[in-house]
Amino acid sequence: MINVNNVSLNFNDNTILHNINCIIPSGRITSFVGLSGSGKTALLKCITTLYKNYTGSITLHGSEIKDLSPTARVQALGIVFQHFNLFPHMTVLENCMHPLLTVLKMKKREAEEKAKNELASLGLIKELNYYPDQLSGGQQQRVAIARTMSMNPEVLLFDEPTSALDPQNSKALQQLLLQMVTNGTTIVITSHDMTLIKGLLDTIYFFDRGIIVESYDKNKDELSHKKKISEFLNY
């Protein structure tokens, strides 16, 4: 479980996040929704410590995420970026193997097997020797997921996962996320794609100008009582 306590983030004199408090429960899907510039991605970057200059605390099972070693951090948290950020000069297989060899210091054979297994589970076994620019958006995203999943992170974060996908690939991603949660992975998503969020409906935080203005938990709340979230989902 990730606990976000009183997190605020400022760049120069601009407040990006203001006193954010939220809980990301284990084994479920948590969605951060809201308009562009509302602070969803900023919070994701604070959680992954890409932004470190926030105040407040973000803990994973009670340990401050900022204090984790890089190896512990990658095994706790993995992120799939909006534009995937694959290494363009490496093949699909190399993209997945390189972090295993470099960071987790796996042996080449072991890393190759692990990477191939992850890629096979995402239907990419034929594309092992392709370069990222030879793949479609959906395939690139699955490579990015495989690269992150091969590090065995406990929590997987997605930044605007459907922004570069067509409706068919978005639907496939939704199925994949539901399957990952069934397998015990904790998922965090930022999105303003209401179709995706509707399909994943679990825990939702609604952001507006750096503040969480409404939250919803499918086990506790009635969606119709959540005016902003239901308005967003039915837009």
Add this chain to the structure above:
Amino acid sequence: MSLIYKSLHMIIDMLPLLIEGAFVTLKVSLCIAAVGMLLGFFLGIMSCKKLRIRFIGWLVDTYILLFRGTPVFVQLIATYYALPHVLDIDPSPFVAGVIALGCNSAAYVAEIVRGGINVVPEGQWDACYVLGYNKVQALRIILPQFLRNNIPPLVNEVLAQVKESSILSAIGLIELTKMGININARLLDPMTVYCVIGCIYLILISFLAHIGFIIEKRINGEN
């Protein structure tokens, strides 16, 4: 007809000496390029925005200002004549030339490297960070991407050094230009001598440019 025959005869006579000079030019240029590339890459990496440490960044900026802001001839003369006084060493023209032109080249290479690394998308650094790479490991991801786009300016810098090495004649290094000056002093036919020297430089540059082209294709994964 006899003039052409005379010129051809003269060219055949001086060619062995000019080729000897060309080899010295090639040797000194490659040494200059090696110093320029190694030092330039180090300085460029230290001054790129992701790895810049304030104090070291200032030092690198000052170095670049100094070497780009003063004539290379002044730097050469200062190196050759000042080093014996300042450091109590007596460099040969070859060594002084490599130091002066290598350090000068490094300033330009550093700017190519700094600018080139800075334009590698920020997302690549972010990906390295979230995958747990440290900064040195991240450079192993970033530098190949930098090289893909920056082989032509780096090759240009090497080619410029081949031509610039001709100023080493001023401190007595018998490279291609100096050899030509010596031959001309004997034959008194500047037109023929300098045309032949020009042609040899052109062949050297074409040869190195072709190697650069092959390297560029290899790095970009083309056949």
